Amino acid sequence: MHAVGVTEFGGPEALHVVELSEPHAGPGEVRIRVRGAAVNPTDTFVRNGARANQQATVPPPYVPGMDAAGVLDEIGEGVITDLIIGDHVMAIVLPAGSRGAYAELIVVPAESVARVPTGVSDAEASTLPMNGLTARQALDLLGLEPGQTLAVTGAAGAVGGYVVQLAKSEGIRVIADASLEDEQLVAELGADIVVARGDDIAARIRAEAPDGVDALVDCAVQGELILPAVKDGGRVAAVRSFTGDTERDIAVHQVWVRNYAREQAKLEELGRLVEQGKITLRVARRFPADRAAEAHRILEAGGTRGRLVLEF
Numbered sequence: 001m002h003a004v005g006v007t008e009f010g011g012p013e014a015l016h017v018v019e020l021s022e023p024h025a026g027p028g029e030v031r032i033r034v035r036g037a038a039v040n041p042t043d044t045f046v047r048n049g050a051r052a053n054q055q056a057t058v059p060p061p062y063v064p065g066m067d068a069a070g071v072l073d074e075i076g077e078g079v080i081t082d083l084i085i086g087d088h089v090m091a092i093v094l095p096a097g098s099r100g101a102y103a104e105l106i107v108v109p110a111e112s113v114a115r116v117p118t119g120v121s122d123a124e125a126s127t128l129p130m131n132g133l134t135a136r137q138a139l140d141l142l143g144l145e146p147g148q149t150l151a152v153t154g155a156a157g158a159v160g161g162y163v164v165q166l167a168k169s170e171g172i173r174v175i176a177d178a179s180l181e182d183e184q185l186v187a188e189l190g191a192d193i194v195v196a197r198g199d200d201i202a203a204r205i206r207a208e209a210p211d212g213v214d215a216l217v218d219c220a221v222q223g224e225l226i227l228p229a230v231k232d233g234g235r236v237a238a239v240r241s242f243t244g245d246t247e248r249d250i251a252v253h254q255v256w257v258r259n260y261a262r263e264q265a266k267l268e269e270l271g272r273l274v275e276q277g278k279i280t281l282r283v284a285r286r287f288p289a290d291r292a293a294e295a296h297r298i299l300e301a302g303g304t305r306g307r308l309v310l311e312f
Contacts, residue, residue, distance in 0.1 A: 003103035009049030025076035035122035065101025135162035146171030154219030282306030
């Protein structure tokens with residue numbers, strides 16, 4: 001079975017096609033013949049050695065990838081599902097040990113899988129599971145009510161865009177940041193107010209919400225720089241490790257998407273929102289899987305809007 005991974009940690013050029021034994025679905029699992037695997041920033045950590053300690057218990061090659069979509073082709077013992085062999089499905093993948101989504105065949109828990117939304121390609125669907133569940137978890141942690149105000153940093157990115165759209169679907173007022181070239185995009189995603197991004201983002205948000213926002217999702221990894229934007233006793237959801245000290249009784253919630261890896265009902269609901277036009281799937285470019293190194297170089301250069309997708 002072909003996959004894309006690394007045998008030695010390094011830059012994008014370390015990625016190459018590797019051969020792995022064919023996996024089979026065990027009890028409680030399903031197998032997917034992958035058609036699309038989204039390329040995410042977290043994938044670079046598997047490639048460059050940032051997670052070497054977590055991978056030390058298994059030998060290489062190490063295969064990145066947390067998002068996949070394709071065709072269901074094997075159902076393990078004990079799985080109760082309305083899915084059948086041949087259905088197009090999407091899945092969040094936890095590359096435990098050595099196997100992630102950059103592979104022709106993947107095996108995942110049945111609860112990590114949902115049907116691809118109607119009218120959506122596998123490439124498009126592959127951009128939703130991990131990023132969408134990250135956004136979903138962030139909003140669940142914040143527990144906002146309709147009419148409250150949420151700020152979003154990194155709103156033009158995949159996770160930030162999903163946060164904006166999910167929040168708007170729930171009646172939440174959204175203030176989001178954007179560079180000059182991304183202002184129209186973020187406005188089209190549904191943000192009520194778009195402010196310029198930068199180190200003074202907190203002051204810009206406060207200018208629009210003088211008492212501070214009720215909560216903030218920090219997709220741009222601004223850390224303590226964003227705290228002045230939040231009201232006393234407000235809440236922050238950090239999509240990567242929060243750095244700095246909190247203040248004014250602001251609660252910081254850490255988003256760990258692996259905790260939602262088996263939240264099948266939430267993944268199914270994300271799919272329904274896509275079908276209803278409330279969530280937009282954005283594919284920036286598609287690459288044959290053997291050009292994964294090129295996709296990683298483009299990702300790390302920055303500025304990509306939407307996800308890069310590897311196709312098998």
